Amino acid sequence: MNYKISQRAAVLSPSLTLAIDSKAKQMKAEGQDVVGFGAGEPDFDTPQHIKDAAIKAINEGFTKYTPASGIPELRQAVADKFKRENGLTYKPSQVIISCGGKHSCYNVILATCQEGDEVIIPAPYWLSYPEMVKLASARPVIIETSDRTEFKITPDQLRAAITPRTRLFILNSPSNPTGSIYTPEEIKALGDICVEKGVLIMSDEIYEHLLYDGAVHKSVASFSAAHFEHTIIVHGFAKAWSMTGWRLGFCAAPEPIAKAIDAIQSHSTSNPTSFAQKGGVAALNGSQDHLPKWLAEFSKRRAYAFERLNGMPGVSCVNAKGAFYLFPNIAGTGLKSTEFCAKLLEQEKVAAVPGIAFGADDYIRLSYATSMANIEKGLDRIAKFCASLKR
Numbered sequence: 254m255n256y257k258i259s260q261r262a263a264v265l266s267p268s269l270t271l272a273i274d275s276k277a278k279q280m281k282a283e284g285q286d287v288v289g290f291g292a293g294e295p296d297f298d299t300p301q302h303i304k305d306a307a308i309k310a311i312n313e314g315f316t317k318y319t320p321a322s323g324i325p326e327l328r329q330a331v332a333d334k335f336k337r338e339n340g341l342t343y344k345p346s347q348v349i350i351s352c353g354g355k356h357s358c359y360n361v362i363l364a365t366c367q368e369g370d371e372v373i374i375p376a377p378y379w380l381s382y383p384e385m386v387k388l389a390s391a392r393p394v395i396i397e398t399s400d401r402t403e404f405k406i407t408p409d410q411l412r413a414a415i416t417p418r419t420r421l422f423i424l425n426s427p428s429n430p431t432g433s434i435y436t437p438e439e440i441k442a443l444g445d446i447c448v449e450k451g452v453l454i455m456s457d458e459i460y461e462h463l464l465y466d467g468a469v470h471k472s473v474a475s476f477s478a479a480h481f482e483h484t485i486i487v488h489g490f491a492k493a494w495s496m497t498g499w500r501l502g503f504c505a506a507p508e509p510i511a512k513a514i515d516a517i518q519s520h521s522t523s524n525p526t527s528f529a530q531k532g533g534v535a536a537l538n539g540s541q542d543h544l545p546k547w548l549a550e551f552s553k554r555r556a557y558a559f560e561r562l563n564g565m566p567g568v569s570c571v572n573a574k575g576a577f578y579l580f581p582n583i584a585g586t587g588l589k590s591t592e593f594c595a596k597l598l599e600q601e602k603v604a605a606v607p608g609i610a611f612g613a614d615d616y617i618r619l620s621y622a623t624s625m626a627n628i629e630k631g632l633d634r635i636a637k638f639c640a641s642l643k644r
């Protein structure tokens with residue numbers, strides 16, 4: 254039997270982060286002492302009041318279909334969150350609840366992009382963006398950056414990348430994989446160009462609450478009515494509420510785009526899980542007391558890892574002000590990222606994600622969403638590994 258795979262699926266690259274992760278998990282299952290820096294999720298438990306809300310919903314029989322775009326209560330809670338935290342006025346009808354922030358991104362790209370369109374993506378990028386663009390039959394246009402600019406693009410770079418075919422610019426601050434954040438002034442400057450050129454912005458703000466060193470987040474939608482009209486915000490519950498497995502995210506968009514996403518979703522996934530949505534309401538409307546504790550812990554780990562990495566031969570690292578990742582430059586070790594990570598896992602049993610997965614082959618991604626004890630042990634091993642490579 255000749256199984257003909259669609260062009261659409263055949264052009265996708267398999268997820269490298271998942272590949273390393275599964276190898277590491279397999280080694281662990283065999284009883285090997287693997288230290289994992291691969292996690293793309295907080296190591297903290299979902300706060301209890303959120304779990305309670307979902308359990309209560311199940312026990313009360315809230316286990317049936319809901320409206321495809323989410324329950325009115327949660328769409329309202331999201332609109333309230335944008336008002337309260339970002340000063341943005343969305344109607345609940347402009348908010349679509351989806352099965353994770355990733356699903357929200359996919360919906361946005363599918364609703365706005367088609368064959369012949371170009372989508373501008375700064376590298377290092379979250380690895381799913383270019384693949385989603387390809388799934389929509391559009392073309393990713395990558396803007397390269399490096400640690401010299403803290404992985405940020407300049408307004409000139411954005412302007413130069415825009416063509417008459419440019420449909421969407423993807424902005425992700427704080428960033429996965431680099432942890433980098435744009436200042437409000439930098440965000441505004443990029444937004445200004447998109448407004449001037451009539452380019453839509455998909456602003457992935459899922460790490461909005463994970464900030465260090467007094468950094469502030471300002472949504473690109475918040476600078477003017479024009480910025481607001483050009484922006485679609487993507488967000489979700491995975492990171493700041495540690496709800497990765499719940500599969501719950503949301504976007505807020507201009508009304509016609511929200512309508513299009515509603516149509517797409519109603520014919521594909523239908524509603525996100527009913528009782529998970531009740532958990533989402535509790536997450537947004539309930540106590541946020543867990544967050545300062547998590548941030549204090551992340552901050553300690555980040556400071557320690559930053560210090561250690563910069564003391565390793567062949568390694569240099571800029572300090573990221575957001576998310577829970579560091580993105581050290583390993584060019585000085587003489588290895589590219591795939592070889593570095595494969596050897597590191599083999600020789601020292603440390604799992605990290607090769608930067609090539611994010612379009613940056615001279616770097617690796619280390620997640621500090623793991624215990625301090627693990628971080629100490631893992632960095633000891635990476636230091637030993639780097640020392641062994643030195644000429």
Ligand SMILES: *Cc1c(COP(=O)(O)O)cnc(C)c1O
Pocket residue numbers: 293352353354355356379425428429457459489490491492497500501502
């Ligand atoms: C984690 C993440 C998301 C969303 O993840 P979900 O688990 O689908 O909610 C979206 N964007 C970025 C950059 C992320 O790191």
